[in-house]
Amino acid sequence: MTNNFLNSCIASSANSIIAQLHLRNLGGIDQMYLEQRLSVLNKIYGLYNHVTKNLDVACKKSCAACCTPNVTMTTLEGYLIANHMISNGQAVVFENIQSKISRNRFKPKITTNRLADLCMKGDDPPEEEKKHSNKSCPVLKDNLCPIYEVRPFGCRCFISKHDCSKAGYAEIDPFAMTVNTLFMQFIEHIDSMGFSGNFSDVLLLMASKENRGNYKMNTLNYPGADLVPNLKIKVLMVPPEHRIKVKPVIDALLNI
Numbered sequence: 001m002t003n004n005f006l007n008s009c010i011a012s013s014a015n016s017i018i019a020q021l022h023l024r025n026l027g028g029i030d031q032m033y034l035e036q037r038l039s040v041l042n043k044i045y046g047l048y049n050h051v052t053k054n055l056d057v058a059c060k061k062s063c064a065a066c067c068t069p070n071v072t073m074t075t076l077e078g079y080l081i082a083n084h085m086i087s088n089g090q091a092v093v094f095e096n097i098q099s100k101i102s103r104n105r106f107k108p109k110i111t112t113n114r115l116a117d118l119c120m121k122g123d124d125p126p127e128e129e130k131k132h133s134n135k136s137c138p139v140l141k142d143n144l145c146p147i148y149e150v151r152p153f154g155c156r157c158f159i160s161k162h163d164c165s166k167a168g169y170a171e172i173d174p175f176a177m178t179v180n181t182l183f184m185q186f187i188e189h190i191d192s193m194g195f196s197g198n199f200s201d202v203l204l205l206m207a208s209k210e211n212r213g214n215y216k217m218n219t220l221n222y223p224g225a226d227l228v229p230n231l232k233i234k235v236l237m238v239p240p241e242h243r244i245k246v247k248p249v250i251d252a253l254l255n256i
């Protein structure tokens with residue numbers, strides 16, 4: 001993506017969106033307890049299912065070509081998954097992740113909201129590393145996801161119009177791409193005191209009881225260069241051709 005293209009994606013109504021965020025529930029995100037933010041996250045996941053339910057996609061059970069070690073997520077999502085694993089006796093999954101941690105994996109240098117902010121200012125984003133592993137996700141077992149019901153948005157938003165294992169690549173509807181970016185921005189917003197990073201790095205951070213406790217109390221220190229700080233929404237990235245069609249989705253997100 002060139003910076004010009006990204007600049008053209010910045011929503012012209014940004015100021016009004018930010019004003020609405022401040023007026024509605026998501027504006028007070030700093031004051032929310034962790035349980036409230038987890039509840040908002042669940043509602044965002046539910047809304048995404050609703051918005052994408054009529055799209056023509058080839059995704060089905062045991063189709064796992066998209067399950068690679070390159071998924072990213074927020075610390076809020078990592079907290080949800082780690083808690084789920086521990087309370088369901090799946091803590092062994094942390095060991096599987098640790099045993100495969102030497103694999104090359106995508107580590108983002110920048111979050112979606114930071115990218116939007118840089119583009120709004122006309123600054124160039126940093127180059128992301130393009131070479132990474134296409135092996136399986138470290139938690140995938142027998143082509144099934146053991147944490148399916150709490151999988152991060154980075155997994156949920158991978159919806160292809162054709163079977164990627166046959167075609168060798170995914171084909172995502174352009175409007176779905178716009179919706180995906182929007183949802184990523186809102187999920188980062190509700191974890192704006194937290195961090196984003198590769199699935200394995202975030203989950204290993206949250207494997208520690210102490211880190212989970214600090215995260216819950218908003219006292220988690222910067223965990224190191226593998227993770228990047230999240231940012232609140234300053235501007236939304238919506239291409240001009242989708243601005244009208246996406247408005248009901250933005251309204252639904254603002255009404256969560």
Ligand code: SF4
Binds near residue numbers: 064
């Ligand atoms: S994105 Fe591709 S590989 Fe993943 S479930 Fe859908 S069709 Fe299968």
Ligand code: SF4
Binds near residue numbers: 137
């Ligand atoms: S967490 Fe689950 S859905 Fe996501 S890449 Fe791994 S196995 Fe696939």
